[in-house]
Amino acid sequence: MAKKYKFRGKPRSELIGYAAPMVAHPGDTVSFMVSTEADKYDAAIVRLIHGDNNPKGPGFKSEKVNDFQWQLTGRHQETFPGSFIFIKDGVNGIVSDGFTVQAWIRATNPKQGNYQGIVAQNSDTVGFGLYVDPDGGIALRLTHDNTFSEVSTNHPIQEKQWYFIACTYNAISGEAMVIQRQTGRWPNADADCEIFGSVPLGSFESINAPITIAAGGLQTSPAIAPKHCFNGKIDSPRLFSRPLTRKEIEHLHSDGSPRTIPGLIGAWDFSKSSASSTEIFDSSGNGLTGTVINFPMRGLVGHNWTGRVFSRKDAPDQYGSIHFHDDDLEDTGWDADFEWNIPSGLKSGIYAAHLLSDNEEDFVPFIISNKKAQANIAFLVPTMTYLAYANERAIMFPGVDFTVITNVPIIVDPYDRLLREHTSLGGSIYDVHSDGSGICYSTARRPIVNMRPNHRHWVHGCPRKLPFDLYLVDWLEEKDFEYDVITDHDLHHQGEDLLRQYDVILTGSHPEYWTSSMLDGIDGYMNHGGRLMYLGGNGFYWVTAIDPKRDYIMEVRRGYAGSRAWASHVGELELASSGEVGGIWRHLGRPPNALVGVGFSAQGWDLEAPGYKRLPESFDPKVDFIFSGVGDDEMIGNFGLVMSGAAGDELDRVDFELGTPAQTMRLATSQGLHSSYYLMTHEDQLISLPHNDGTNNENVRSDMVYFETQEGGAVFSVGSINWLGSLSHNNYQNNVSTITENVLRKFTM
Numbered sequence: 189m190a191k192k193y194k195f196r197g198k199p200r201s202e203l204i205g206y207a208a209p210m211v212a213h214p215g216d217t218v219s220f221m222v223s224t225e226a227d228k229y230d231a232a233i234v235r236l237i238h239g240d241n242n243p244k245g246p247g248f249k250s251e252k253v254n255d256f257q258w259q260l261t262g263r264h265q266e267t268f269p270g271s272f273i274f275i276k277d278g279v280n281g282i283v284s285d286g287f288t289v290q291a292w293i294r295a296t297n298p299k300q301g302n303y304q305g306i307v308a309q310n311s312d313t314v315g316f317g318l319y320v321d322p323d324g325g326i327a328l329r330l331t332h333d334n335t336f337s338e339v340s341t342n343h344p345i346q347e348k349q350w351y352f353i354a355c356t357y358n359a360i361s362g363e364a365m366v367i368q369r370q371t372g373r374w375p376n377a378d379a380d381c382e383i384f385g386s387v388p389l390g391s392f393e394s395i396n397a398p399i400t401i402a403a404g405g406l407q408t409s410p411a412i413a414p415k416h417c418f419n420g421k422i423d424s425p426r427l428f429s430r431p432l433t434r435k436e437i438e439h440l441h442s443d444g445s446p447r448t449i450p451g452l453i454g455a456w457d458f459s460k461s462s463a464s465s466t467e468i469f470d471s472s473g474n475g476l477t478g479t480v481i482n483f484p485m486r487g488l489v490g491h492n493w494t495g496r497v498f499s500r501k502d503a504p505d506q507y508g509s510i511h512f513h514d515d516d517l518e519d520t521g522w523d524a525d526f527e528w529n530i531p532s533g534l535k536s537g538i539y540a541a542h543l544l545s546d547n548e549e550d551f552v553p554f555i556i557s558n559k560k561a562q563a564n565i566a567f568l569v570p571t572m573t574y575l576a577y578a579n580e581r582a583i584m585f586p587g588v589d590f591t592v593i594t595n596v597p598i599i600v601d602p603y604d605r606l607l608r609e610h611t612s613l614g615g616s617i618y619d620v621h622s623d624g625s626g627i628c629y630s631t632a633r634r635p636i637v638n639m640r641p642n643h644r645h646w647v648h649g650c651p652r653k654l655p656f657d658l659y660l661v662d663w664l665e666e667k668d669f670e671y672d673v674i675t676d677h678d679l680h681h682q683g684e685d686l687l688r689q690y691d692v693i694l695t696g697s698h699p700e701y702w703t704s705s706m707l708d709g710i711d712g713y714m715n716h717g718g719r720l721m722y723l724g725g726n727g728f729y730w731v732t733a734i735d736p737k738r739d740y741i742m743e744v745r746r747g748y749a750g751s752r753a754w755a756s757h758v759g760e761l762e763l764a765s766s767g768e769v770g771g772i773w774r775h776l777g778r779p780p781n782a783l784v785g786v787g788f789s790a791q792g793w794d795l796e797a798p799g800y801k802r803l804p805e806s807f808d809p810k811v812d813f814i815f816s817g818v819g820d821d822e823m824i825g826n827f828g829l830v831m832s833g834a835a836g837d838e839l840d841r842v843d844f845e846l847g848t849p850a851q852t853m854r855l856a857t858s859q860g861l862h863s864s865y866y867l868m869t870h871e872d873q874l875i876s877l878p879h880n881d882g883t884n885n886e887n888v889r890s891d892m893v894y895f896e897t898q899e900g901g902a903v904f905s906v907g908s909i910n911w912l913g914s915l916s917h918n919n920y921q922n923n924v925s926t927i928t929e930n931v932l933r934k935f936t937m
Contacts, residue, residue: 192591193583193598196644200602201225202264203545204610205525207554210632210740211571211677214532218554221522223265223635226545231258233528236538236553238662238916239641239655245829245916248642249662250542253534258526262545265523267612267634268413271484271516272403273468275476278309279427279453280396283359288432288451289318289328290354290440291425292371292491294509295418296623298324298345304418305404306353307425311397317404318355320345320418326368326381328355329404330392337392339364339385346370346379348420350491352441356431362387365431369441371491401425401456401468401478402512411521412481417514419623423490424508427453443492447472459508463487463500463764464736483518483629483741485511487764489757498759501767513621517614518741519633530556536673538569538654538661540641551640553654557674561689564936565671567660568693572676572701572732574653575742578636580616582753583646584608594647594793594865596831601644603637613637617744618753626754632740648793648837650830650913657696659829659912660723666920667929677739680705684712692935697724697909698838701732701744704768707778714783717899719935723928725890725909726788726838728780729772733765745770749871751791774846774871782847785893786840786907792866792882797836797910799826800856800892811853811894813934814904818923824856824892825924828914834924835861839890840907852895858908859889894931904931 205222212218220231233256237249289307298304301322308317313334321327324344330337345351350371357364364387370379398406404416426440429451436449446455454476460469463486468478480486487500490508500507528541536558540551555569583590583600584607591598607613613634619627637643638653645652651659664671671694678686680703687693687709699722707728714720729750735741743765746752750772761770769776774787781787801823806815818824825834835858842848862882872887873880882888890907897903914924 193600195605196599197602200606201548203229203543203548203550204606204635204637205541205543205550205552206633206635207541207552208633208740211555211557211675212530213557213559214530214534217527217529219524219527220541220552221265221520222525222543223522224262224545225264226262226548229260229262229543229545231260231526232256232542234540234542235535236540236551236641236658236661237665239658240651240829241642242829246662256528260525265520266409267517267520268407268409268411269482269517269612269614270403270414270417270514271480271482271512272414272417273401273456273478274412274481275399275454275478277476278396278398280394282394282429282453284394285360286356286358286431287316288354288356288428288430289426290437291318292350292352292423294348294350294421295320295345296347296420296625298347300419303329303404303416305400305402305416306418306422307399307401307427308404309395309397309399310405311395312408314393314395315397315405316357316392318353319404319416326353326366328357328364328366330357330387332391332393337387339366339383339387341366341368341381341383343368343381346376354437354440357387357392358431359392362389367437399427399454399476402484414481418512419514421488421509421511424455424457426455429453457508458486458510459490459504481518482516483631484513484516485628487760487762489759493759495759498761500762511625513623513625515611515614515622517612517634518631520613536562538658538673551642553639553641555673555675557678558672561672563670563672564691565669565932566674566687566690566693567664567671568679568695568699569657569673569675570696570699570701572703572742573698574636574639575630575632576701576744577616577618577638577653578630579607579613580618580638581607582618590647595795596648596793598646599649600646603640603643604646607637620754626746628743628745630742648831653698656698656830656912659915660694660696663915663920663925663928669932676706679709680734683709687713687718688716692719692721692932694721695723695727697912699724699727700729701742702728702730702773703732703734704766707773710783714897714901717897717901719901720784720903721931721935722784722903722905723911725840725907726791727840728783729788731763731768731770731773731776733763733768735765747771747775749775751870772871779846780840781843782849784903784905785848785852785895786842786891786905787846788869789839789841789872790866790868790882790888791838792862793837794831794863794865797831797833798858798861799834800824800858800890801861802856803854805853806855808853811855814855814894814927814930816930817926822923824927825911825914827917827922828910829916830910830913834911834914835890835908837909839866839888840905841887841889841891842893849895852893854891854893856892857889859886862888902935
């Protein structure tokens, strides 16, 4: 982290937790997992209303849920990241006379300074395995009575290159062989290596222990926790009960079937099971089925990919690799410290367990939504976006100076400092793994530090995501609207039926991540006269999937376009969770403009974001209801708690070529009002040009629009993340609040 960044407040001591499930309903039981250095702490349930403690606003607001309070004993809980395959049955005595291990690997950090297991069977003191050694060579390691014997090529493999690797061991003679061969069109002349060695007799003892792939065994802990995790791709690992001959090894190197070779114990074919499955198929016929732990990246091109197919569906045998990471995480696996059964009839909303020790506090958020409508207004909480940004740690990127993107002094929040000290809690899909590859999965089964009501984002020192969306909750409460809270996850599971219970749907500030089921649901709602208030920016943007059996895990494949933190590997656009092509919805024929009239146009952060100037169509009698109480010459939203303006952060604009409905009325715009810190989106730039910022490009703007649809439906969009941050200005007496209220009351008539 650059020294020029400042820190807000004092460092946090450990008092952190998460709730499961993240989205619950009355009658459900919510479990709370907590880790703390404190000897004891108190816990209470609160409904969150307003998180921003900016003195210019209404301040922090929460509402305690009566009669639910606990006094608890504190404890520290460990997290064990790292993805691998666990084969419980193992082999007992079968390899006592020797063995062969073979696989294809593409290591992404071969010289990381520690052993990385490829295939291993180890207990605490006995076992064997094939590894990448600390210097990047391929090594056979044998263990007996906690004494290690090793035969290594001592020849570093190159990162991100496919290799055929194998080792053989004869327990009777003590002879061993280790092979590494680079594959590909132009292998380096010195890439291959073949080493013979002798191991003292008695250095090996066959045991009954689990087999691990992509790990060198298991830690001594209550959990199934890996050690010596591998970073990179593995394809088609095999295990034989004897040392193979030269001819047999050449047969495997030529992609010959392992089943024709005597002594086959296990042949794990990653292409045979669904890319979303936790099971790994053993094609040996011996039933040594593996279980995937901690969600590695699946459905990827293997060592034999020709570059002529780009879908796993067309050639599954060419998609036989899995990319493992030493920091992958599905679930921290923490034990529950307390539980709460949600009372029937409780108001839907954004809730939290408020944890309080002698010197620290935390708010552990969760959302309560109703299965049946209790009001005619619904606030659709963007839980997919919350997961996408969960534990975003871009500020920690080494060598990146973020001061160039803003004139706002960068101040790092105490929660982000805590994340730097607890890297095992994982990053967001805006981050990269320890090996530099992009993170494509995000899980809710961990503490999410930037999903706290009092979190401030480093880019502008203000709320973002959940704490930002509390501006809308607070405003709805102040204006005495009856409303329900529903979530992206509810919409994904229930679709159009969920939305059709309501007269109007309100989005949050940043509804960026949408599954196809969610889009189908809102399309159906709009086609039947639904009314939508899109109160944010950069919405309806990324193709998203959630795991079919574990909806606390979301997946995104970035593709090759759009504003992204990393790019997908060629041939790996399909999401493992759904089989859909990833990227942005605009490139798959579902642009946000066609749904809400506007689509992502620019992003930027500076000390003063502008407001909107009214356009001629805003004076059409058809939209008088929107501007009732607003002066003809008023600037709209040139104020607010976030960068002092309503048209800021990420912006959307009208574009009829991208599907903005022809009847759309462009009511107001921030065109020409932005600084040079606001830049045009990548996907709108066909060639590199110098004029792409807010001072010289007309497309760097936010547009406010309104249009009507069939059966009495209508859409009102503001095209800016910052809009909600202006609602409470001047004690809620301002034109952003007025316009929002005018539209909402009209849409509920």
